[in-house]
Amino acid sequence: MSVLFSQEGRAAIEALLFVASEPLSIPTLSKVTHLGEEVVQELLEELQVIYAGEGRGIQLVQVAQGYQLCTRPEYHIYVEKLLQPVNSKLSRAALECLAIIAYQQPITRAEIEKIRGVKADRVLATLLERQLIHTTGRKETIGRPILYSTTPEFLRLFGLNSLADLPHQTNELNIG
Amino acid sequence: MSCYLKLRHFEGPLDLLVQLVVKAETDIQEISLSQITAQYLAYLAGLPELDIDQASEFVQLAATLLEIKARRVLPHPVRLREEEAELDLEEEEDTSSSGEGRVTHLAEYRKFKALAAVLRNREEAWGKVYTRPAPESLSKGHLRSLPSGAISVSALVEALQQVLLGLEENEPVLEVSREEITLVKQMEHIIQRLESDLNPVSFEALFSGIRTRERLIITFLALLELIRLQRIQVTQQETLGPIFIELRLN
Incomplete structure (x- = not known):
């Protein structure tokens, strides 16, 4: 079954984005709608334009290699008032460790500890538990230590489309 | 810092x-x-x-x-x-x-x-941007059907027999019948009572022995209805004194 008209295709994609709780990739949307990937891309861009219009509370963002409908940050107070989400910000140590993994992945625990100068066991456990990192094999060296990399959940948490979107590593960053 | x-x-x-x-x-x-x-x-x-x-x-x-x-x-x-x-x-x-x-x-x-x-x-x-949580009813595997042949018909029949067996073992159900009182019945009851008594019946005597609230209300309504239909006569000699009810003789 194929969707013939572009407006129908766009509506179908909108419906899929609405029910999905995670970012949908172009290949996935293409597979479900039987539309070509280029067409899907075009329709997504059309939808983005529609949602970018004035007076909308939701937006269509490109995140973690996919597209996802989400609320606009301007209206966060209302969302929080209604749903009262539990805020669980990452600790400073966890964030530093995550930054190291993000920029140096795949990386072993020993390598992380070498940069930070302190033990990373607990922080790694926290990051693993929150599914921000996962193990991606072992380094072919003495002891074959486990290698860690970031997950799509990491990209989602920081609203990144891919690792290439990470802020650039520059030495001009204000250090203080 | x-x-x-x-x-x-x-x-x-x-x-x-x-x-x-x-x-x-x-x-x-x-x-x-x-x-x-x-x-x-x-x-x-x-x-x-x-x-x-x-x-x-x-x-x-x-x-x-x-x-x-x-x-x-x-x-x-x-x-x-x-x-x-x-x-x-x-x-x-x-x-x-x-x-x-x-x-x-x-x-x-x-x-x-x-x-x-x-x-x-x-x-x-x-953190100020929110997405929809996964709808439970749509999550993968939520309504996944069983693979065909996983349950045989005989197993189903057996299960039914077990249920039926369990039913028989249960204690017999006692039925508590609801008292059926209608306004008309109660009116007839009052008339009969007044007919059997030659003397006027007191208000208290008419209501004595009534245990349920429903019967009490129906009896009172029946009384009012009989008064309206002018079938009975209600008298009270003095203020706060006893009320007597008797048939109206036409």
Whole structure:
């Protein structure tokens, strides 16, 4: 079954984005709608334009290699008032460790500890538990230590489309 | 938040000093580590409570300074290099010779610290954007049907028999019938009562023996209805005195 008209295709994609709780990739949307990937891309861009219009509370963002409908940050107070989400910000140590993994992945625990100068066991456990990192094999060296990399959940948490979107590593960053 | 140092050749926060030493903009030889430690301890003593994060950061920074200084002072760093190579088994390239290795580590750590701050900003900004939680009814496997042939018809029949067997074993159900009272029945009942009694019946006598609220109400309604239809006559000789009911003779 194929969707013939572009407006129908766009509506179908909108419906899929609405029910999905995670970012949908172009290949996935293409597979479900039987539309070509280029067409899907075009329709997504059309939808983005529609949602970018004035007076909308939701937006269509490109995140973690996919597209996802989400609320606009301007209206966060209302969302929080209604749903009262539990805020669980990452600790400073966890964030530093995550930054190291993000920029140096795949990386072993020993390598992380070498940069930070302190033990990373607990922080790694926290990051693993929150599914921000996962193990991606072992380094072919003495002891074959486990290698860690970031997950799509990491990209989602920081609203990144891919690792290439990470802020650039520059030495001009204000250090203080 | 950082400890502010006042030394002979340097004045400012500790991490800035380390930064300068690392960049070789300040000569480590001119820095007194004992002075730094003394001032840091004084700073810690002035804090309302011990911040482990800060304290350990100091230890790390101070150790770095100490190491750099030691390497600068020692004439032959060759022995140190060997020791370090033994300790760092996982180190593949031998880049950590002399103080440079530590210096690059620290520089790298500062870089990641800064990147962590950038990530924190992003986390905060993105924390204001919400997505839909997974709808339970649509999650994968929620209404997944069983594979065909997983349950045989005989198993189904057996299950039904078990249920029926269980039913029979149950205690017999006792039925509690509801008392059926209608307004018309109660009117007839009152008439009969008045007919059987030659003397007028008192209001109290008419209601005595009534146990349920429903019957009480129906009886009273029946009484009112009979009055309306002028079938009975109600009399009261004095205020608050007994009320008597009798048939109206037409």
